[in-house]
Amino acid sequence: MRSPTPSRRRPVAAATAVVLAASGLVAVAAGQTASAAVECADPWAASTVYTGGDIASYDGQNWTAGWWTQGEAPGSSAWGAWTSDGACGTSTPEPTATPEPTAEPTQEPTAEPTGEPSPEPTTEPTADQGEPISTNPDDVCRPDGMKPTAGVDTPYCDVYDADGREILPNGLDRRVIGYFTSWRTGANEQPSYFASDIPWDKISHINYAFAHVGPDNKVSVNEDVAGNPATDATWPGQEMDPSLPYTGHFNQLAKYKAENPGVKVIPAVGGWAETGGYFDGEGNRVASGGFYTMTETQEGIDTFADSVVEFIREYGFDGIDIDYEYPTSNNQAGNPDDFAFSEARRGELFAGYIDLMKTLREKLDVAGAQDGEYYLLTTASPSSGWLLRGMEAHQVVQYLDYVNLMSYDLHGAWNEYVGGNSPLFDGGDDPELAAGGVYTAYDGVGYLNGDWAAHYFRGAMQSGRINLGVGFYSRGFQDVQGGTFGDGGRAPAPAGFSCPAGTSGKCGYGADGIDNLWHDTDPQGAEIPAGANPIWHLLNLEDGVVGDYAASYGVPTTIEGSYERHFDEVTKNEWWWNEATRTYLSGDTAQAIGAKADYVVDSGLGGMMIWEFAGDYGYDEAAGQYGIGSTMVDLMHSKLAGAAPYGATKANADRPMPDxxxxxxxxxxxxxxxxxxxxxxxxxxxxxxxxxxxxxxxxxxxxxxxxxxxxxxxxxxxxxxxxxxxxxxxxxxxxxxxxxxxxxxxxxxxxxxxxxxxxxxxxxxxxxxxxxxxxxxxxxxxxxxxxxxxxxxxVDLPAGSGSGGGSGGGGGPADGTACEAPAWVAGTAYTGRAAVTHAGRAWTAKWWTQAEPAASADAWTDEGSC
Structure with missing residues (x-):
């Protein structure tokens, strides 16, 4: 058994040969000579940095790098860094040297050889010998519960240790994952947030937001459009790596990733605005169907998955994150702009989602075996019990490295019930749940909190593959009626207010103006009131400071009333209350984040996921105001670097699982x-x-x-x-x-x-x-x-196991008692386990039924002929 270490990489050519051999695709090309004149250079390795002129071998050829590159497999892109120098090495393997015997034979043969071949073994292996679930040498590192891709030696030990735990950088025992968005580039003199601002030494993963499903069903960031921020943009003061053939955010992410080994960078596909469509190069949204239509056919899924592999290889990413919002069967769930696609397909969406994730897992595993490195597949999941009810049993978890809980946006102005953006626990008095009769219907259990969502997924996967989501932003209401400093109150929209699409005209009255700094706009360009703010803005409001950035967002530059911060010790909800305007703004500072980090440690969860980095805060003494900083990420690191390793097994210690x-x-x-x-x-x-x-x-x-x-x-x-x-x-x-x-x-x-x-x-x-x-x-x-x-x-069971020996469902019980059952009578109600005979066969009812056995096998078990 090989020792799994963070730096190990399987030689690429060897990995390729394993995959090809498994698929029956290894062959010698016609006319190929037994040996090549050129010796093969050292094998290409995904983790190695190559500069112009470096030579590496890959897939039987030598390749020369044209510029700086890392992680790009030679020949994977027609416009890549590598140029082929032609075949190398020999196609005929050198014989393996036979070791000299260490001693003379100690015993003479007991009989002369007969000249006949040795007989085959006369017995089959016994049932209890069995076979391993996977023959992959790296299966020792596979996370418990993750489905191995058949016939592929997936290099799990590239990312996981021998306990199936992810190997994390920066001293972390749990993940710190942050979304880095493409649009905070300082436009209109607003505060910017670039890759250089990320606290690389305090985190484990970065999710780039967002890529999308293009009109051809391929993953895209509009890389063919001049000036796109991902691959063709520069900004003052932001130094690009000149060795890369692209600029933009991807250039900077690659540059800083090379300087911070171990931090993984993963593009996220979709999101709220780009699940059912995409923004084109001019910034206009195209309603194309996105995930909703791409997942209708296996052909569409294959096209997308193949493009994901190419995309990852081209830009040196560590995997893919799927932010599909949402493959649920609930009516009017997700972005109202997508209803033209989603509503008609509700009954098929989750099945398509399963097919998508299965295909991605398999193709990423094959690519990983070829490239000698492991590629992550992750997802962002809703945390609302209402949305998850329509996502059936969550049958995709076996394909995921981990799930990021979107345990925020749990309350907002889509209805009038005033509650926390991101409560960790239920308080027994959630206004939305109380109004809907949920507590009465479900024995007092509330399902709009992070703890409930974590336990939902804990039922299907180990705690270490679950990350609690936290929001570095707020949601809020104005003109709040009742509640405790607004919390738990109501904020119905006033007469004449135009409710957003998807709310059936029953929205709440979201906070606006200076209480809505990070506001969205409707198709006419008008502000959508939602109380959306970065946390640093809330702290300035609390201090009575407008902030020198306010005018750049087009909001008022005056403050009415004062903002008082509150914290609920039960739910861990944090909020600000302005009595004068009756405004309620809910968001997390270090107090709530610290409580959630403690929860992650105590419950064995895998870590925390942040939407988004740019909402974190720090205090600028010179400016006398709060601005973008890293206070909350620093706190997460301090707590999660000192934590014990996360839970790595599906079963707890009180349920020992057989081997x-x-x-x-x-x-x-x-x-x-x-x-x-x-x-x-x-x-x-x-x-x-x-x-x-x-x-x-x-x-x-x-x-x-x-x-x-x-x-x-x-x-x-x-x-x-x-x-x-x-x-x-x-x-x-x-x-x-x-x-x-x-x-x-x-x-x-x-x-x-x-x-x-x-x-x-x-x-x-x-x-x-x-x-x-x-x-x-x-x-x-x-x-x-x-x-x-x-x-x-x-293993298989020993033959004859069990009192009935396993009749197979067709021959009736061994003692024939079912054949003595009374004849079925039309119109009679039968309950579960009732036995009858009918049409020459014995039947047992599965549940209450009046149906005829032969006509409704669904309600009856056929016990065989009588």
């Missing part, structure tokens, strides 16, 4: 559309891919997140029940456990080899999916390949 696994998969099917998904009642399919039946009477137990109430049951007659609740009661101040435990008994007929059973389950609040599945047969526990566990051996 032998059955090849069992689980699929979640037939969800109702989001607004009708009450209760949540999919048909969950358990498929046995092994060579031996899983017999009737076996127990399937699993865990699911405490984001739900812990009252799971079924309509199948399998007796699904929650055996242990990880949390009960309300979630004021946070949920107290990670998992509920549930189980059911495999019904008559078992789960045949190559076959499946369907359990029609139901639960209440959204869960991401099941985890830590154990199948128990004859008192022996087995894990399953469904969980994509590390370090397990995949």
């Amino acid at each position: 032998q696994a059955l090849d069992l998969s689980i699929d979640y099917t037939e969800f109702a559309l989001g607004d009708n998904n009450y209760p949540i009642a999919p048909k969950v399919v358990f498929t046995n891919h092994g060579a031996t039946d899983i017999p009737a009477g076996a127990t399937v137990s699993f865990q699911y997140g405490t984001s739900d109430l812990g009252e799971m049951s079924d309509w199948s007659g399998y007796g699904t029940t929650t055996t242990r609740q990880g949390h009960t009661g309300d979630n004021v101040g946070g949920l107290t456990g990670d998992f509920h435990d549930a189980e059911f008994t495999v019904p008559t007929g078992g789960i045949p080899a190559g076959g499946s059973i369907t359990n029609h389950l139901k639960w209440t609040l959204p869960i991401a999916q099941f985890s830590n599945v154990i199948v128990t047969v004859d008192g022996v526990d087995y894990a399953t390949t469904y969980d994509q566990p590390r370090g397990v051996t995949v």
Whole structure:
């Protein structure tokens, strides 16, 4: 076993050969000579910096660099830094030297050789010998629960250690991820934020916002448009790396990344404004369909994924971040500008999202094996229980390195209910939830807070692959009625106010003017009131300082009343209240950020994600005001650099997982559309891919997140029940456990080899999916390949396991008792597990039904002929 180290890179040519051999594509070209006249230079390595004139070998050729380059594979771009010098080395491998024996043989042969070949072994391997879940040598570094791409030696150890934890820079034990936006370039004399302003020595990852899905279904930053900020722009005082063939933000990000090894730079695709369209080179939004239409076909997905690989290689990025807002089946979710595309496709969006992430994972893994480095696949996810209800079971987590929770924008002027932008915990009195009857319906559990969202994902993946999102900006209201210093009050829009699209004319009265510095505009150029401000502006308002930047944003330069800061110790919500204008502005300073960093440490989460860097603050003594700084990032670093390593296993210590696994998969099917998904009642399919039946009477137990109430049951007659609740009661101040435990008994007929059973389950609040599945047969526990566990051996059950021996579902029970059941009678109501005979076969009801067995197999299990 090789020792995984941060600097290790697999030789590219060797990685390519592995992939090609696995796909059957290795061949010697016609006319190729046995050897080339030129010796191969040292193999190209993605981590090495090459300058003009340097030579490296790659894919059987020598290449010369034309200029400074790092991470660009030779030949990957027609306009790249590398020029081929022709074939090198030899196509016929030198024989491996046979070592000399260390000693003379100690024993003479016991018989003369017969001249016959040695016989093949007379026995097959026993079932309990099994095989590993992956033969990739780097599987030791694969994160628990991440699905390996079949036939590919993905270089996990490039990024992960032998415990499956990401190797982080700058002394960090947890991630500090920040979004760097393309548009804060000092236009109109507004404060700028460039790559040079990023606190590179305090962070782990940078997400560039934003790339988009182009009209050809390829990832784009308008790089073909002159003057685009990503690849063709310069700014006074911002030094470019002259060795790169492009300028702009990508040049500066590459330059500073080279100076700060270990910090990963990842482009984010989509976002609110560019999920269903894109901004062209003139800054005009084109409603093209974006993610909504690209994911309709596998051809569109393949085009996009292939372009992502090319894009990453061309600009030396470390992966891709998908900000698809939102692939949910809830009506009128996401940007109203996208409704023409999203509304008609609600029932198909999440299936397309799964196909997209699966394809990206596979193509990134293949590219990573070829390039000798690992490419990350991440996503930004909503945190609202309403949106997640329409995202089914979150069946993409197996393809992700981590998920960034957008645990902000939880309240805002899209309705009149005044609450925090980014509460960490529920307080039991969220005004929006209370008005909607949520507390009454769900035993007091509130789902508009970061803790609930973290537990939603914890039910499907280890805590270390979950990052808590924090906002370095505010949202707010004016003319607030009631509440505690406005918090929990109402701010209905006044008569005659024009509500934004998508609010059904029932919006709130968002703060405007000097209380809305970072405001958006409508298609007519008018300000959209939302109380959106960088945190440094809020601190100036608190000090009664207008700020010398205010006029550049086109807002008033006078302050009415005074702003008083408040902090709620339960929810960790921080806000400012202006009694004179009855204005409420909610945003996080170091007090709230510190509490959230402590939560990340204590709960084992992977880190924190920031929207966006430019909202952080520092005090300018000379100017007498707050401005852009790094106070909150510095605080995050100080807390997360001293933390223990994050949680790296899906199961907690109180549920030891077996080291032998059955090849069992689980699929979640037939969800109702989001607004009708009450209760949540999919048909969950358990498929046995092994060579031996899983017999009737076996127990399937699993865990699911405490984001739900812990009252799971079924309509199948399998007796699904929650055996242990990880949390009960309300979630004021946070949920107290990670998992509920549930189980059911495999019904008559078992789960045949190559076959499946369907359990029609139901639960209440959204869960991401099941985890830590154990199948128990004859008192022996087995894990399953469904969980994509590390370090397990995949086995088949011994023949004859179980009391029924695994009948396979077609021959009836061994004792024939089902054939003695009464005949089915039309019009009779049968409940789950009721047995009948009909049309020469035995049947068992899965749930309450009056349907004829032969005509409605969905409600009946066929037990075989009688």
